[in-house]
Amino acid sequence: MQSLSDLTTLRLGGPAGRLVEATDAAAVVQEVHKADAAGEPVLVLGGGSNVVVADSGFEGTVVRVASTGIVTDRRSDGSVLLTVEAGENWDDVVAATVADGLGGLECLSGIPGRTGATPVQNVGAYGVEVATLLESVDLYDRATATVSRVPAADLGLGYRTSTLKGTDAGVVLRVRFVLPGGGASMPIAYAELARTLGVDPGTTVPAAVAREAVLDLRRGKGMVLDAADHDTWSVGSFFTNPVVDEAPDPEMPRWPVDGRVKLPAAWLIQHSGFAPGHPGPGGRVALSTRHVLALTNRGEGRTADLLALARTVRDGVRDRFGITLEPEPVLVGCRL
Structure with a gap:
C-alpha cells in the first residue's frame, strides 16, 4: 500500500486503501x-500541503489530481484570463505568470500545493487573497455527476474559507483568474512586505521584485519547502487568525474586518508561553524554530504527536485569552 506520508508536506499519515493518479x-x-x-x-x-492524515491512513480511494495545463487569453480591455488545470503546482503557476510579465499573483509566491486547492481555502498571503483575482472554477458535483462553471461570487469566499471547504461534495477541476495585464505587482498592502521592499503601503513594484521579496520572507519563516529543513515539514500556518468582536487586551495587535477585529494567531501563541521550537511529545514534533504558527515533523513524528501538540497550543491560548484557535488544514480521519 502507498503511504500517504510520502504525499504530504508534513510527511505524516498512514496507507491509502487504493491510490490512483488522474x-x-x-x-x-x-x-x-x-x-x-x-x-x-x-x-x-x-499537493498534500494542507492536509493532516491519520496514522491509520485512509481506507478508501485516494484520487491524486495531476492534471496540467495553463492557457493565457489576453482580452480586449487589456486584462488577462488565466485558466489553470487543478493539478498544476501553484508556485510554478505564479512563477510562470511573473516570467510572462504579468502581475497579480506575486504575493502568493512560495505557497505549496496545487492550484485546485487555492479557491477551496481562499489562499492568501501578504495582503492578497485568491478571491481578489478569481473569476470562476469548473466544479464536478458528486451528487449530480455533472460539471459546471461556477462564478467566484457563488463560492462564498471569505478569510481562509469558501463553500467548498469542509465538504467533499464538489471537486475543483480547473481555476480561472483575471490578471490586470501589466507587469506591476498588486498594490503592496502588507506592512512587513512594504518595509522589506522599502516602499509605502499601496505602492506597486515590478511583479518579479515583489515575488523575490515574498520568497525571501517565507524562507526566513521556514515556509518554503525544503526536504533538508524540518522547519518546512509542515502545513504552513496550522491555525487561522481568529476574528472576534473585541480584542481581549487593548495592547494586542489587530486588524479591522467588517466591524470585527482579526487577531494574529502567532502573537496569541507566543504570549501564551509557546516559543519557537516548543517541543511536542518526545521532541518528534515541535513548533517551527522560526515561526510558531507552523507545527512541524522533526523527522520521526506521527500524526498523533502532531495533534497532541496542536491541542496543547490551542488549549494554552484558550486558557490565557479565552480564544479558541481553529485549524487551517483539512483533518482526514482525525480531529483535535
Whole structure:
C-alpha cells in the first residue's frame, strides 16, 4: 500500500486503501465517479500541503489530481484570463505568470500545493487573497455527476474559507483568474512586505521584485519547502487568525474586518508561553524554530504527536485569552 506520508508536506499519515493518479480533468471525474458508484470513501488529494492524515491512513480511494495545463487569453480591455488545470503546482503557476510579465499573483509566491486547492481555502498571503483575482472554477458535483462553471461570487469566499471547504461534495477541476495585464505587482498592502521592499503601503513594484521579496520572507519563516529543513515539514500556518468582536487586551495587535477585529494567531501563541521550537511529545514534533504558527515533523513524528501538540497550543491560548484557535488544514480521519 502507498503511504500517504510520502504525499504530504508534513510527511505524516498512514496507507491509502487504493491510490490512483488522474492526469487530466476527465480522469479526475472518472475516478471519483467510479469510487462513488462503488460506495467507496474518496479522498481527493493535490499537493498534500494542507492536509493532516491519520496514522491509520485512509481506507478508501485516494484520487491524486495531476492534471496540467495553463492557457493565457489576453482580452480586449487589456486584462488577462488565466485558466489553470487543478493539478498544476501553484508556485510554478505564479512563477510562470511573473516570467510572462504579468502581475497579480506575486504575493502568493512560495505557497505549496496545487492550484485546485487555492479557491477551496481562499489562499492568501501578504495582503492578497485568491478571491481578489478569481473569476470562476469548473466544479464536478458528486451528487449530480455533472460539471459546471461556477462564478467566484457563488463560492462564498471569505478569510481562509469558501463553500467548498469542509465538504467533499464538489471537486475543483480547473481555476480561472483575471490578471490586470501589466507587469506591476498588486498594490503592496502588507506592512512587513512594504518595509522589506522599502516602499509605502499601496505602492506597486515590478511583479518579479515583489515575488523575490515574498520568497525571501517565507524562507526566513521556514515556509518554503525544503526536504533538508524540518522547519518546512509542515502545513504552513496550522491555525487561522481568529476574528472576534473585541480584542481581549487593548495592547494586542489587530486588524479591522467588517466591524470585527482579526487577531494574529502567532502573537496569541507566543504570549501564551509557546516559543519557537516548543517541543511536542518526545521532541518528534515541535513548533517551527522560526515561526510558531507552523507545527512541524522533526523527522520521526506521527500524526498523533502532531495533534497532541496542536491541542496543547490551542488549549494554552484558550486558557490565557479565552480564544479558541481553529485549524487551517483539512483533518482526514482525525480531529483535535
